[in-house]
Amino acid sequence: MTPHDLTATEALAAIAAGRLTAPELAASCLERAAARAPVVRAFTHLDPAQVMAQADAAQARTGALRGIPVAFKDIIDTVDMPTSYGSEIHAGHRPNRDASVVALTRAAAGVVFGKVVTAEFANRRPGPTTNPHDAARTPGGSSSGSAAAVGAGIVPLALGTQTSGSVIRPAAYCGVHGFKGSWGEISYAGIQLTSATCDTVGLYARSLADIALLRAVLTATPFTGLAAGNVGGPRIGLCRTPFAEQAEACTHALLDEAAAACGKTGAQVADCTLPPRFAQLADAQRWVSAYEGARSLAYEATVHRERLSPDILEGRIRDGEACSPELYRASARFGEACRIEADAILGGYDALLCPAAPGEAPPGLAFTGNAVFSTMWTFLQVPCVTIPGARGPAGMPLGLQLIGPRGSDRRLLEVAAWVERAVFG
Template structure:
C-alpha cells in the first residue's frame, strides 16, 4: 500500500490483520510522508527513522495497537528520545523512563514515530508548527505538532494534553477528531504537569473510533465501539455557553446548520444553557491555571529565568504574589460548578457546543482563543470535537460534544452519531 499513511488506525489494523499490510510497510509509508511534509509543516521536534524501523520490526502485529504509528507530544517523557517540554532549558534532555501513557502505547504494540511540537511548557510561546491545510495559519496549540501530524497523514494517532483548550481547539483547526477524556482517565505519570487541577492527557485521530481505541488501550478502560449504531437517537442540549460572544461569524452560521442537521437526523434537540453561576468560571479557570503553573515552575523560575519567554514570566511571576485566598476561591467556584454540572444536564445525553471561535487564525505567533474549551476542562468532563464543515477561508470548523464526567464511552458514541448527522 503506497499510500498506507492515509489509513485510519482501525483500517490499518484491519489491513495488518488480513495480511495486506505489515507494520514495517506502514512505518515506511508514514516515514516517507514525514520526510516529504515535515520540512514545511514542522510538526516534529524529535524524530529518528532508524529507531522507528527497529520498533516496527519488533512489534507484535496481533497486539491492540500492533504496528500503529503514534506521535507523542513533547511534554510526555520518552526514554529513547529527547524531551524538551517546548523550552530551551531542556534542550537535549533525555529522561530515564517513558511516561506511563507512552509505556502503555509501546506495550500495546504502538510504534512511537517521534516527539511532536508543543508550546512552551504547553502554556506559552508557540513553536514553529504550521497548519498543514494552509501553512499561513496556526494549527492551534498547545498540542500543535500532534494535530498537524495527524491531519497531514504523518501518523494516524497522537497524544495531546489540555489545560484550557489544547486538544479540542487544535484538532478543530486542523479538521480532525480530538478527545479530551474525563480528568484522570489517562495517567499523567511522566508528564510535565503545570496545573494539577486541570491538566488532562487526550488523544487525536482521524476518526472517533480511533480515539476510543487509543485512549482505551492506554488507560485500560473499555471505551466501546463508536461506529456501532445506537439503538435510539440522542437527547441533545444545544449550549452556546457563557462565552458565546467570542463566536466569529462562521461559527454563528455553523450553529444554525448544526441545529438543522441534528433535527433532520432525528435527534431530540433542545436549547440548554448552563446556570448563570457557571459564568464565574471565566475568571476562576485562569486564576487556577496561572497560579498552579507559577508554582509548578519553581525550579525554572528561580534558576533558569533568562531562558523562559518574556510572555511566560509576565503572566506567571505576578501570580506568585497573589494571596492564597485568590486560588482557594477559584477552586471553590470550580468545585461548586463540578457538583452542579450533572443536574444541569438532566434529561439529556450530551451537550453540543462550539469547538473554537472560528477558523484557525492567520500566522503562527498565536495559537487561538480557548474560549469554548476552558469551561469544560475546569469541569473535568469528557469532550470530543468532530469536523463540521469549512469557514470562509476554506479552513475547518469543528463542533464539540460534551457529557458527564466518567461517561466517556457514551460521549464518544454520541460524538460519532453527531458526526454522521453532519456529514
C-alpha cells in the same frame, strides 16, 4: 489510499488480514513526514531507523495498537527520545523512563513515531509548527505538533494535553478529531505538570473509532468497538456557552446547521443555557491554573528565569505569583461547585453541542488562538470531543465540540459518532 492515509482502525484491519505490514505502514508515514516536514514542522524528534525498528518488532507481536504509529507531545517523557518540554532549558534532555501513556502504547505494540512540537511548557509561546491546511496560519496550541501531524496525514494517532484549551482547539484548526477525557482516567505520570486540577491527556485521530481505541489503551480498560447503533434519538443541548459573543458568524452558522441536521435525523435538540455564574469559570480556571502552574514551574522560574519567555513570565507565572491563596481556594471551590451543578445539567442530555473554537485558525504563527471555548470545560473536568468536517469562509477547517457529563467518556464517543453521521453523512 496510501497506508499513511488510513485510520488506525483501518490499518489494524489491513495488518491483521495480511494486506499490510507494520513496516510498510511505518515506511509510508515516514515518507509522508519527509514530504510535509519542510512546511508543517511538527516534529522535534523523528528518527526513521528508530521507527522502523519498532515497526519490525511490532509486526511479530500482538496488541491493540500493533504497528500503529503514535506521535507524542514533547512534554511527554520518552526513555529513548529527547524530551525538552518546549523549552531550551531542557534541550536534549533524555528521561529515565517513559510516561505512563507511552508505556501503555508500547505495551499495546504501538510504534512511538516521534516527538511533536509543544508550546513552551504547554503554555503559549508557540513552536515552529504550521497549520497543515495553510502554512501561514497557526495549528493552534499548545499541542501544536500533535494536531498538525495527524492533520497532515503523517500519523493516524497523536497525544497531547489540555490545561486550558490545548487539545480541542488545535483539533478544530487542523481538521482532526480531538478528545479530552474526564479528569483522572488517564494517568499524567511522566508528563510535565502544570495544574493538577486542570491537566488532562488529550487524544488526536482521524476517526472517532480510533479515539475510542486509543482511549481504551491509555486507560488500560477493555476495548469493544464503537457502537453508534447504541444511540437512538439522542438528547442534544445546543449550548453556545456564556462566551457566545466571542464565536464568529461561521461558527454560529455551523452550530445551527448541525443542530438542524441532528433534529432531522431524530435527535431531540433543545437550547441549553448555562447558569449565569458559569461565565466566571473562565476566570476561575485562569487563577487555579496560574496558581498551580507558577508553582509547578518553580525550578525553572528560580534557576533559569532568564530563559523563560515573556509569554509565560508575564502570563501564567506572573498571574500565579500574584494569585493569593484565598483567591486560589475560592476559585478552586467555585470550580468544584460548578462541577456538581454541571453533572445535574449535563445529565439531562446525551451531549451538549458547542463551539470548539471561535472560528478558523487565525493567520500568523505568533498567536495560537483563543481558548475560551475550552477553558470552562477543562475546569469542569468533563469529556470533550472535537468533530471536524466543516469549512469556514477562508476554506479552513471548522470544528464542532461535543460535551458529556463527567465519566460518560465512552458514551460521549458513541453519541459523537451519531452526530457526526447526522451532520456530515
